[in-house]
Amino acid sequence: MDFKExxxxxxxxxxxxxxxxxxxxCLRLKVEFLEKQTQTRMLKQEPR
Incomplete structure (x- = not known):
C-alpha cells in the first residue's frame, strides 16, 4: 500500500x-500600483 497524503x-x-x-x-497590489502611477503623473505635470 502506498502512502497517500x-x-x-x-x-x-x-x-x-x-x-x-x-x-x-491581487487587488491590493493593483491599487498600490495605480496610486504610485497617479502620483508620478501629478509630479510630472506640476512644473508646466
Whole structure:
C-alpha cells in the first residue's frame, strides 16, 4: 500500500474565496500600483 497524503479540508472561506475573480492580494497590489502611477503623473505635470 502506498502512502497517500490526507485530503485537505475545504472550508466555507475557501468556497467563498473561490467565487471571487481576483484575490485580495491581487487587488491590493493593483491599487498600490495605480496610486504610485497617479502620483508620478501629478509630479510630472506640476512644473508646466
Amino acid at each position: 490526507p485530503k485537505k479540508r475545504v472550508t466555507k472561506n475557501d468556497k467563498k474565496n473561490k467565487k471571487q475573480v481576483y484575490s485580495q492580494k
